[in-house]
Amino acid sequence: MIHPTAIVEDGAIVGDDVSIGPFSIVHANVTLGRGSVVDSHCVLGHTEPGADPVPLIIGAEARIRSHSVLYGGSRIGPGLETGHRVTIREDSEIGDGFRVGTVSDLQGSCSIGNYVRFHSNVHIGKCSAIGDYVWIFPYVVLTNDPHPPSDGFLAGVTVEDFAVIATMSIVLPGLTVGRDSLVGAHSMVNRDVRPGSVVAGTPAVDRGDASAIQLRDGSGPAYPWRRHFRRGYPPEVVEMWMAEFADEPT
Amino acid sequence: MIHPTAIVEDGAIVGDDVSIGPFSIVHANVTLGRGSVVDSHCVLGHTEPGADPVPLIIGAEARIRSHSVLYGGSRIGPGLETGHRVTIREDSEIGDGFRVGTVSDLQGSCSIGNYVRFHSNVHIGKCSAIGDYVWIFPYVVLTNDPHPPSDGFLAGVTVEDFAVIATMSIVLPGLTVGRDSLVGAHSMVNRDVRPGSVVAGTPAVDRGDASAIQLRDGSGPAYPWRRHFRRGYPPEVVEMWMAEFADEPT
Amino acid sequence: MIHPTAIVEDGAIVGDDVSIGPFSIVHANVTLGRGSVVDSHCVLGHTEPGADPVPLIIGAEARIRSHSVLYGGSRIGPGLETGHRVTIREDSEIGDGFRVGTVSDLQGSCSIGNYVRFHSNVHIGKCSAIGDYVWIFPYVVLTNDPHPPSDGFLAGVTVEDFAVIATMSIVLPGLTVGRDSLVGAHSMVNRDVRPGSVVAGTPAVDRGDASAIQLRDGSGPAYPWRRHFRRGYPPEVVEMWMAEFADEPT
Numbered sequence: 130m131i132h133p134t135a136i137v138e139d140g141a142i143v144g145d146d147v148s149i150g151p152f153s154i155v156h157a158n159v160t161l162g163r164g165s166v167v168d169s170h171c172v173l174g175h176t177e178p179g180a181d182p183v184p185l186i187i188g189a190e191a192r193i194r195s196h197s198v199l200y201g202g203s204r205i206g207p208g209l210e211t212g213h214r215v216t217i218r219e220d221s222e223i224g225d226g227f228r229v230g231t232v233s234d235l236q237g238s239c240s241i242g243n244y245v246r247f248h249s250n251v252h253i254g255k256c257s258a259i260g261d262y263v264w265i266f267p268y269v270v271l272t273n274d275p276h277p278p279s280d281g282f283l284a285g286v287t288v289e290d291f292a293v294i295a296t297m298s299i300v301l302p303g304l305t306v307g308r309d310s311l312v313g314a315h316s317m318v319n320r321d322v323r324p325g326s327v328v329a330g331t332p333a334v335d336r337g338d339a340s341a342i343q344l345r346d347g348s349g350p351a352y353p354w355r356r357h358f359r360r361g362y363p364p365e366v367v368e369m370w371m372a373e374f375a376d377e378p379t
Numbered sequence: 380m381i382h383p384t385a386i387v388e389d390g391a392i393v394g395d396d397v398s399i400g401p402f403s404i405v406h407a408n409v410t411l412g413r414g415s416v417v418d419s420h421c422v423l424g425h426t427e428p429g430a431d432p433v434p435l436i437i438g439a440e441a442r443i444r445s446h447s448v449l450y451g452g453s454r455i456g457p458g459l460e461t462g463h464r465v466t467i468r469e470d471s472e473i474g475d476g477f478r479v480g481t482v483s484d485l486q487g488s489c490s491i492g493n494y495v496r497f498h499s500n501v502h503i504g505k506c507s508a509i510g511d512y513v514w515i516f517p518y519v520v521l522t523n524d525p526h527p528p529s530d531g532f533l534a535g536v537t538v539e540d541f542a543v544i545a546t547m548s549i550v551l552p553g554l555t556v557g558r559d560s561l562v563g564a565h566s567m568v569n570r571d572v573r574p575g576s577v578v579a580g581t582p583a584v585d586r587g588d589a590s591a592i593q594l595r596d597g598s599g600p601a602y603p604w605r606r607h608f609r610r611g612y613p614p615e616v617v618e619m620w621m622a623e624f625a626d627e628p629t
Numbered sequence: 630m631i632h633p634t635a636i637v638e639d640g641a642i643v644g645d646d647v648s649i650g651p652f653s654i655v656h657a658n659v660t661l662g663r664g665s666v667v668d669s670h671c672v673l674g675h676t677e678p679g680a681d682p683v684p685l686i687i688g689a690e691a692r693i694r695s696h697s698v699l700y701g702g703s704r705i706g707p708g709l710e711t712g713h714r715v716t717i718r719e720d721s722e723i724g725d726g727f728r729v730g731t732v733s734d735l736q737g738s739c740s741i742g743n744y745v746r747f748h749s750n751v752h753i754g755k756c757s758a759i760g761d762y763v764w765i766f767p768y769v770v771l772t773n774d775p776h777p778p779s780d781g782f783l784a785g786v787t788v789e790d791f792a793v794i795a796t797m798s799i800v801l802p803g804l805t806v807g808r809d810s811l812v813g814a815h816s817m818v819n820r821d822v823r824p825g826s827v828v829a830g831t832p833a834v835d836r837g838d839a840s841a842i843q844l845r846d847g848s849g850p851a852y853p854w855r856r857h858f859r860r861g862y863p864p865e866v867v868e869m870w871m872a873e874f875a876d877e878p879t
Contacts, residue, residue, distance in 0.1 A: 134386075136634075136651055148428070151386055152402050152420070152652050154669060166428050169404055170420055170446070170652070170670055172695055178648070178666050195422055195448055196464070196670070198695055198713050213448050213466055214696070216713055216731055231466055231484050234731050234749050246528070249484050249502060252749060252767050264528050267502050267520050268549075270767050270796050272814065276844060276851035277795055278746070278764050278858045295527055296520050297549050297567075299768075299797050299815050314522065315549050315567035315581055317797075317815035331581050331815055331831050344526060351526035358528050384636075398678070401636055402652050402670070416678050419654055420670055420696070445672055445698055446714070463698050463716055481716055481734050496778070499734050499752060514778050517752050517770050518799075545777055546770050547799050547817075564772065565799050565817035565831055581831050594776060601776035608778050 132169075141174070144189065158182035158201045162189030168213075172198045188225070200237070212249060224261070226363070242290070244362055256285030260308070262355070262362075263288050268297040275302045289324065291353055298333075309353045311339040327352075349377065382419075391424070394439065408432035408451045412439030418463075422448045438475070450487070462499060474511070476613070492540070494612060506535030510558070512605070512612075513538050518547040525552045539574065541603055548583075559603045561589040577602075599627065632669075641674070644689065658682035658701045662689030668713075672698045688725070700737070712749060724761070726863070742790070744862060756785030760808070762855070762862075763788050768797040775802045789824065791853055798833075809853045811839040827852075849877065 130148040131137055137155045144163030149155060153167055156174030165187065167173065175198055176182040185199055188207030193199070195213050202219035205227065212231030217223075223241040230249035235241075239253055242261035247253070251265050254273035259265075271286040284303030288294070292306045295314040300306060306322045313329025313336075322328050327339040339352035350356060355370040356377070362370075380398040381387055387405045394413030399405060403417055406424030415437065417423065425448055426432040435449055438457030443449070445463050452469035455477065462481030467473075473491040480499035485491075489503055492511035497503070501515050504523035515521075521536040534553030538544070542556045545564040550556060556572045563579025563586075572578050577589040589602035600606060605620045606627070612620075630648040631637055637655045644663030649655060653667055656674030665687065667673065675698055676682040685699055688707030693699070695713050702719035705727065712731030717723075723741040730749035735741075739753055742761035747753070751765050754773035759765075771786040784803030788794070792806045795814040800806060806822040813829030813836075822828050827839040839852035850856060855870040856877070862870075 134384075134634075151404060152670070154651060168425075169422060170402070170696075172669060175668075175695070178692075192428075195425070196420075196446055196696055196714075214446075214464060214714060214732075232464075232482060232732060236749075249486070250500075250750075266522075266527055268518065268768065268797075272766075272796050276842065276854070277766055277793055278854055279844070279851065280858050280860055282845060293527055296522055297518075297547070297797070301814065314551065342526065344529070345532060351529065354526070354528055358530050360530055384634075401654060418675075419672060420652070442678075445675070446670075446696055464696075464714060482714075482732060499736075500750075516772075516777055518768065543777055546772050547768075547797070564801065592776065594779070595782060601779065604776070604778055608780050610780055 150195070156182065156185075156201070158184050160184065160186045162187055162191060162207060164189055165191035165193070167191075167193045168195035168197075170196045175200045183219070194231070203237075206243070228361075230267070239285070244366065254285060254302075256283050258285060258287045260288060260290035260292070262291045264293045264354075266294060266296045266314075269294050270299045272299060273302050291355060292322075293352075293354065309339065311342075311352055325352075400445070406432065406435075406451070408434050410434065410436045412437055412441060412457060414439055415441035415443070417441075417443045418445035418447075420446045425450045433469070444481070453487075456493070478611075480517070489535070494616065504535060504552075506533050508535060508537045510538060510540035510542070512541050514543045514604075516544060516546045516564075519544045520549045522549060523552050541605060542572075543602075543604065559589065561592075561602055575603075650695070656682065656685075656701070658684050660684065660686045662687055662691060662707060664689055665691035665693070667691075667693045668695035668697075670696045675700045683719070694731070702737075706743070728861075730767070739785070744866065754785060754802075756783050758785060758787045760788060760790035760792070762791050764793045764854075766794060766796045766814075769794050770799045772799060773802050791855060792822075793852075793854065809839065811842075811852055825853075 132151045134151045135149045135153045138157040140157030141155045142160040148166045150169035153171040159174040174185045183202040185201045186204045191209040197215040199217045200219040203221040205223040206225035208226040210228040216234045218237030221239045224243035226244040229247040233251040235253045236255045238255045239257045241259045245263045247265045252270040257271045286300045287305040289308040291309045294312040298316040300318040307324030309325045310322045311327040316333040317331040319332040340350045342351045359367045382401040384401045385399045385403045388407040390407030391405045392410040398416045400419035403421040409424035424435045433452040435451045436454045441459040447465040449467045450469040453471040455473040456475035458476040460478045466484045468487030471489045474493035476494040479497040483501040485503045486505045488505045489507045491509045495513045497515045502520040507521045536550045537555040539558040541559045544562040548566040550568040557574030559575045560572045561577040566583040567581040569582040590600045592601045609617045632651045634651045635649045635653045638657040640657030641655045642660040648666045650669035653671040659674035674685045683702040685701045686704045691709040697715040699717045700719040703721040705723040706725035708726040710728040716734045718737030720738045724743035726744040729747040733751040735753045736755045738755045739757045741759045745763045747765045752770040757771045786800045787805040789808040791809045794812040798816040800818040807824030809825045810822045811827040816833040817831040819832040840850045842851045859867045
């Protein structure tokens with residue numbers, strides 16, 4: 130299941146039932162879990178010229194779409210799913226069930242929790258810290274330099290569990306987007322986002338509690354989203370969320 | 380004219396005078412019209428693992444630039460022109476003379492009319508409906524989820540004929556951008572855009588009729604743009620537009 | 630150091646100690662300086678079908694990362710460094726020590742000075758003119774069409790020496806961003822930016838002198854940034870900047 134044009138270097142550890150597409154490169158520093166499917170034109174385990182290769186460890190059942198580049202030096206849990214042309218740079222710790230869309234760019238030295246979802250064309254600055262079950266939508270940028278360009282002051286953004294950042298918003302360096310909060314589309318966040326709140330605008334202002342936003346079908350609050358949206362999460366997670374909202378009239 | 384390193388699977392239907400560049404892949408489910416030119420490192424007819432391939436039908440004289448990925452399941456008229464690293468996903472119906480710039484990402488299940496122009500780095504959410512002769516400029520996002528993340532509520536954006544959406548603007552889910560209207564740059568559209576109007580800002584507000592905007596050379600109104608801009612359209616279309624504005628002093 | 634799967638056409642002039650990665654293409658119209666390192670899946674010297682190839686001249690010690698596409702017709706000084714999937718189109722004049730991040734797109738007919746730094750996902754419209762030591766951050770777009778779509782009126786943006794444009798800002802056509810100025814993040818610039826000023830907002834308004842912004846560590850003004858940030862510049866440049874600020878108490 131390794132295409133004859135693919136280059137898999139000696140030393141690469143490739144699990145059972147792995148498929149690697151045409152014109153893809155798997156360097157010697159890569160461990161790729163069983164059942165993974167890598168499309169064409171990818172590069173796994175990229176190392177800069179002159180640097181010593183360091184391990185890239187990818188868990189089982191990864192799905193890596195074409196033209197993606199993953200650097201050596203990161204550890205990624207099972208169930209990774211990427212779009213096309215994704216970049217994941219060095220020194221990141223990424224949990225289970227991570228999904229990241231086409232053209233998204235993780236700049237390295239990030240921590241990413243479990244079951245995080247990034248849509249297409251997301252840019253995650255170095256030193257960002259992302260919790261569990263976070264959602265980030267297209268053209269969002271997490272910045273890290275308070276006075277660009279500066280040196281020695283890199284201040285990554287923190288995004289807490291279940292937070293949602295909508296399309297084309299940016300978060301300024303060093304800020305925290307609180308648990309269960311929502312950043313509205315096309316916003317510029319220049320202060321911490323209160324847990325459970327919704328913020329929007331340029332600069333983003335607090336618009337109250339996200340739980341006040343109602344679903345269009347009248348079935349109740351849209352946030353926390355795990356109240357009604359559970360597609361693609363593992364059964365034990367879904368059960369936990371069902372229990373959390375068991376008292377609700379849904 | 381098929382490069383020896385290209386992979387053209389048995390079953391692919393490739394017209395006369397087609398050129399396919401190095402390291403490109405044309406899957407068995409592809410029909411590629413005569414006179415088409417495909418650059419290097421492309422993937423035509425992408426199918427997800429485990430799914431049944433469905434046809435990708437591309438009309439004559441297509442020009443597909445390098446590193447582009449087109450999924451199975453769409454039908455594209457003649458005269459397609461893509462930039463580099465374009466993604467066109469499944470289940471889209473695309474008219475004649477479609478041009479789409481580098482890194483643009485069509486997420487699938489869209490309808491796109493005739494002679495539509497997307498510039499670089501445009502993101503078209505699932506279920507968008509685009510009319511004829513529409514222009515969308517770089518870093519525009521058409522969204523579709525009213526309460527991200529939600530399920531079963533996908534509400535694509537409608538963009539009517541001749542509408543223009545300028546750089547780095549977003550349109551919220553389910554809205555309509557009216558015929559002959561203009562969305563100014565860096566805008567956040569959160570209500571329907573009146574036909575023939577210009578809107579701008581975050582959120583975008585109605586600034587009057589687009590026809591009040593004058594060309595800098597003093598030759599008359601800048602909108603509707605077909606009054607003065609006709610480059611690259613077929614002769615019968617240009618004639619129609621000339622007739623429409625024949626009474627004007629231009 | 631040319632990988633056996635790479636395609637280097639007869640006529641290409643490749644300097645000593647050049648490395649070219651797997652599945653990359655170097656066309657006959659390319660001159661690539663000594664010591665350059667080109668990753669996999671790149672295209673150097675792209676020419677449109679039917680056009681005559683024109684030279685692409687790249688100086689010594691270039692570092693071109695994977696999946697990048699450089700057109701024929703540009704001249705680039707020594708010390709180029711690109712991210713992945715960069716596009717540099719035709720007819721650009723680019724100085725020494727240019728760095729440009731992943732997915733950035735230079736649309737052609739631009740002039741770019743010495744030691745310019747573009748971060749990831751920057752879009753530089755045709756006919757832009759960039760001075761020396763400029764910084765442009767992710768998701769910035771320099772536009773060029775006053776009345777999109779129009780014809781014969783292309784008006785590129787001018788960015789003067791040492792100017793900084795922060796994340797997700799756009800500059801409208803024909804404007805000048807002055808020397809030593811700072812455009813704040815997520816801004817829409819619709820008038821010239823005064824040299825040495827800071828502007829921000831949609832539309833961007835003058836917020837005073839950039840030199841009033843203090844570094845967080847209390848060591849003095851953050852701008853002009855060359856007062857404190859000198860990493861990666863050549864020794865003779867650093868010496869010049871040290872002399873310029875020699876009277877300061879730093």
